[in-house]
Amino acid sequence: MARTWTMAASTAPRLLLALLLVAGHGVAGASGIRVDVIRLPSAPPFPAFREAPAFRNGDECPPRGSPEGRVDVAMTLDANYLRGTMAAVFSILQHTACPESVAFHFLAARRDGPDPLAAIRATFPYLDPTVYRFDPSRVRGRISRSVRHALDQPLNYARIYLADTLPADVRRVIYLDSDVVVVDDVHKLWSVDLGGHVVAAPEYCHANFTKYFTDAFWSDPELSATFRGRRPCYFNTGVMVMDVAKWRLGGYTRRVEEWMAVQKQKRIYHLGSLPPFLLVLAGDIKAVDHRWNQHGLGGDNMEGKCRSLHPGPISLLHWSGKGKPWLRLDSRKPCTVDYLWAPYDLYKAAATALEE
Numbered sequence: 637m638a639r640t641w642t643m644a645a646s647t648a649p650r651l652l653l654a655l656l657l658v659a660g661h662g663v664a665g666a667s668g669i670r671v672d673v674i675r676l677p678s679a680p681p682f683p684a685f686r687e688a689p690a691f692r693n694g695d696e697c698p699p700r701g702s703p704e705g706r707v708d709v710a711m712t713l714d715a716n717y718l719r720g721t722m723a724a725v726f727s728i729l730q731h732t733a734c735p736e737s738v739a740f741h742f743l744a745a746r747r748d749g750p751d752p753l754a755a756i757r758a759t760f761p762y763l764d765p766t767v768y769r770f771d772p773s774r775v776r777g778r779i780s781r782s783v784r785h786a787l788d789q790p791l792n793y794a795r796i797y798l799a800d801t802l803p804a805d806v807r808r809v810i811y812l813d814s815d816v817v818v819v820d821d822v823h824k825l826w827s828v829d830l831g832g833h834v835v836a837a838p839e840y841c842h843a844n845f846t847k848y849f850t851d852a853f854w855s856d857p858e859l860s861a862t863f864r865g866r867r868p869c870y871f872n873t874g875v876m877v878m879d880v881a882k883w884r885l886g887g888y889t890r891r892v893e894e895w896m897a898v899q900k901q902k903r904i905y906h907l908g909s910l911p912p913f914l915l916v917l918a919g920d921i922k923a924v925d926h927r928w929n930q931h932g933l934g935g936d937n938m939e940g941k942c943r944s945l946h947p948g949p950i951s952l953l954h955w956s957g958k959g960k961p962w963l964r965l966d967s968r969k970p971c972t973v974d975y976l977w978a979p980y981d982l983y984k985a986a987a988t989a990l991e992e
């Protein structure tokens with residue numbers, strides 16, 4: 637008896653491991669596949685996050701699970717940004733009247749090391765997020781090196797492939813970076829009138845648009861003619877409302893990819909995934925109130941100096957730029973704006989650190 641038991645105990649983990657490997661390979665290639673993660677019955681991989689409370693729909697909300705009133709939110713899921721993702725999700729749930737109507741869609745790269753989805757599930761046991769495998773090889777060969785290495789991660793480009801990845805019943809989606817917190821009801825952003833445009837986002841027409849592109853771009857009349865008939869303005873791709881159906885119909889993924897191919901040959905811009913978006917969409921988006929993206933709180937791309945808030949009301953704070961609030965708080969040299977992020981931090985060690 638004891639011998640049989642020993643055998644079973646030693647083969648079971650191996651069997652699970654084999655299943656894991658099969659699952660990992662089986663979903664590679666095609667996008668838009670729901671990944672059912674097989675987990676080994678072991679300690680949670682990220683024990684450092686505390687569990688968020690259950691957020692329930694108010695009386696005025698549609699019942700949980702009903703398609704009516706559903707708000708689809710897409711983010712990437714990456715072990716390195718997990719603390720940011722947790723805070724973003726927590727902030728959304730905390731400030732919306734109908735938290736159970738928010739459907740989260742996570743785009744994750746191939747799993748290596750601890751599974752961030754398991755951590756999300758443990759922290760938000762009442763959420764039922766959908767996870768999609770983003771195949772980095774889809775974009776890796778198209779990426780040119782930028783001034784900031786973090787921007788060159790394939791997952792940073794996943795937003796280009798959102799429309800191809802999400803299921804057909806998702807007609808509109810809010811894409812959010814992992815370094816944001818939402819301090820207003822996300823449903824307000826969701827219900828903006830796109831006015832026939834494929835993307836809605838805050839637009840910044842006073843920003844110097846020229847600087848995102850190189851002289852090689854501006855001096856080539858054929859290339860710069862792409863902006864003819866448009867008044868291109870900077871917008872930040874970390875917060876976008878996207879008409880998914882229109883994106884597919886218009887072949888926008890291919891259009892962005894085409895500019896990335898030009899970049900590989902001629903170096904027409906400086907940063908990562910932002911400029912090809914600007915090339916295709918700047919001047920042709922629906923402008924949303926600036927309150928929905930107080931960006932740049934991470935500081936500039938080179939030095940990451942502290943920034944202060946722009947005047948005016950705020951619905952979403954965005955630590956775009958080099959510095960991230962969790963790193964600066966941990967280093968005990970936070971910027972003032974980082975204290976606005978701290979209340980959404982679910983990292984266990986952080987609470988004690990602040991109390992000291």
Ligand SMILES: *[C@@H]1O[C@H](CO)[C@@H](O)[C@H](O)[C@H]1NC(C)=O
Nearest residue numbers: 843844845846847848849851
């Ligand atoms: C905008 O940026 C370009 C390139 O960096 C620079 O040459 C130009 O002087 C700037 N324009 C303004 C108005 O600051």
